[in-house]
Amino acid sequence: MSPSTRGPQDDPRRGTGGGGAAASSTGRRPASGDGKRRGPDRRKPATPSDRPGSVQPARRIALEVIRAVREDDAYANLLLPSKIAAAGLDSADAGLATELTYGTLRLRGYYDRVIELASGRPVAEIDGAVLDVLELGCHQLLSMRVATHAAVNESVELARQVASRSATGFVNGVLRGITRTPASEWLEKVMDAATDDDDRLAAAASHPAWVIRAFRRALAADGVPAADVPFQLDELLEADNTAAALSLAALPGLVDRDDVGAGTEPSPLSPVGLRAPSGDPTGIPAVHDGTARVQDEGSQLAALALSRARPIVEGERWLDLCAGPGGKTALLAAEARLGGATVVANEPVPARAGLVRRAVAALPEPPVVWERDGTTVGDAEPESFDRILVDAPCTGLGALRRRPEARWRKAPSDVAELVDLQQRLIDSAVAALKPGGVLAYVTCSPHVGETRGQVQGALRRWPDTLEQLDAQAVLREVTGDAIALGAPDAAVQLWPHRNSTDAMFVALFRKLPA
Structure with a gap:
């Protein structure tokens, strides 16, 4: 396997609904890596925008975003589009800035290994701002058709x-040293320096080794035969390093997907989904007015699993317990409106609650948005809702195509904290659910501890209260059997390499009558 560098689409992150653990101070992994990198972070007062020189705007903007990811735990898919718009870049420069940013963030683990070999210095001893420049230069030299002099000279600037x-x-010395060795030979050098098979795979695929091990266990848990796991793991890692197609959701009752136009084509998986040409989706009128949204098909299916688990009864009351930033809320609310039901959205972080309100603003009667601790909603609102979505904070390992820096934000120690929070959110939802009501548990992660482990735990904690429903049967009905599923059990694990979606996990439960 060789590193892949295609950049992802600009897609709003799931945030609280898809990853909520604390991130590292640098936002990257160590070169040897199975945890978070902790090295000097000597920040300088100047940024590329403070003293613009003879640097192409696309490179300047890419470095600004990469640096913000490291220093401030910024999210590239939120920051980059705003910087591109503020700079007024044309489509060519916007595309270059996108490739530079996402390609560098995605493969920074591999580039750190090259930089260590080329410089003879551990990356932990390199100033953070300088390392950002070196990684950006590495991406141009090793993975793009950029003239050597342009990559080196502008990196020096x-x-x-x-x-x-x-x-x-x-910087000049390290990058010029890199240019003297072909890219294929650098890969061989990195492989030779790796410590074991997992470390070699981690280097080649630019994923932390602990994530690779988690993926391997998840594939096995999803019914992949042991002999096939290595092949599917390679396919999964390659899919993570490949641009996700631009996908849209046409909100039912607000716009028909046949009317969205702009070169879009109906999704083969989602009855409300569209696949669109790459580019700025805000140029599509339905996206601009909020009746269609940028949303991965896996996220659409996760919401539809709840809304279409059974026929909607007029007067039903639904809850999206972890709503930010609001994509699934908007789809649920549109579906509920057609059946005469209403939706309440809950998002405890005020800024993200604002994103939810904007996401649902196009609806004639937008959902009420609460800003409560989701783990306490069950006590405050006992047996109040007919359907509840728990789109739980998670490691976000299922969306690495769209948020490449997420692979460097988490460490194995984060999982236990997230698993505990997920359990408390499930228990709160069970308390808030009416007898006979339906609960959907969703994560944007395939990690077994966050998926099937949570299903088993919920059934153990609530043996006389919950029964698991067949989410696979529901989604086969929704997709017309177009969906590719793994283990023949009741839960659904989607995969980028198998379904061309984010690695969403969906489990459905029914609360038994008392």
Whole structure:
């Protein structure tokens, strides 16, 4: 396997509904890596925008975003589009900035290994701002058709703007040293320096080794035969390093997907979904007015699993317990409106609650948005809802195509904290659910502890209260059997390499009458 560099679409992140553990201070992994990198982070007062020199705007913007990801735990898919718009980049420069940003963030683990070999220095000892410049230069030299002089000279200029004078000579020397060895030979050097098979795979695929091990266990849990797991794991890692297609959801009752136009084609998986040409989706009128939304087909299916688990009864009351940033809320609310039901959205983070309100603003009667601790809603609202979505905070390992930096934000130690939060949210939802009501548990992660482990735990904690419903049967009905499923059990695990969706997990439960 060789590193892949195609950049992902600009897609709003799931945030609280798809990953809520604390991130590392640097936002990247160590070169040897099975945890979070902790090295010097000597911030400089200047940024590329403070003293613009002879640097192409696309490179300047890419570095600004990469640096913000490291220093401020920013999310590239939120920050990059706003910077591109503020700079007024044309489509060519916007495309270049996108490839530079996402390609560098995706493969920074691999590039760190190259930089260590080329510089003879551990990346933990390199100033963070300088390492950002080196990684960006590596991406151009090893994975793009960029002229060597342009990649090196503009990297040196960027180093001059963000770091000390001595850093420019260091950047120049390291990058020129990299140019003297072909990209294929650098891959061989990195492989030779790896410590074991998992470390070699981690280096080649630019994923932390612990994530690779988690994927391997998840594939096995999803019924993949042991002999096939290595092949599917390679396919999964390659899919993570490949651009996700631009997909849209046409909100039912607000716009017919046949009327969205702009070169879109109906999704083969989602009855409300569309696949669209790459580019700026805000140029599509339905997206601009909020009647269609950028949304992965896996996220659409997760919401539809709840709304279509059974016929809607007029007067039903639904709850989206972890609503931010609001994509699934909007789809649920549109579905509920057609059946005479209403939706309440809950998002405890005020800024993200604002995103939810914007996401549902196009609806004639937008859902009420609460800002409560989701783990306490069950006590405050006992047996109040007919359907509840728990789109739980998780590691976000299922959306690495769209949020490449997420692979470097988490460590194995984060999983236990998230699993505990997920359990408390499920228990709160069970308390808030009416007898006979339906609960959907969803994560954007295939990690077994966050998926099938949570299903088993919920059934153990609530043996006389919950029964598991057949989510596979529901989604086969929704997709017209177009969906590819794994283990023949009641839960659904989607995969980028198998379904061309994010790796969403969906489980459905019914609360038994008392």
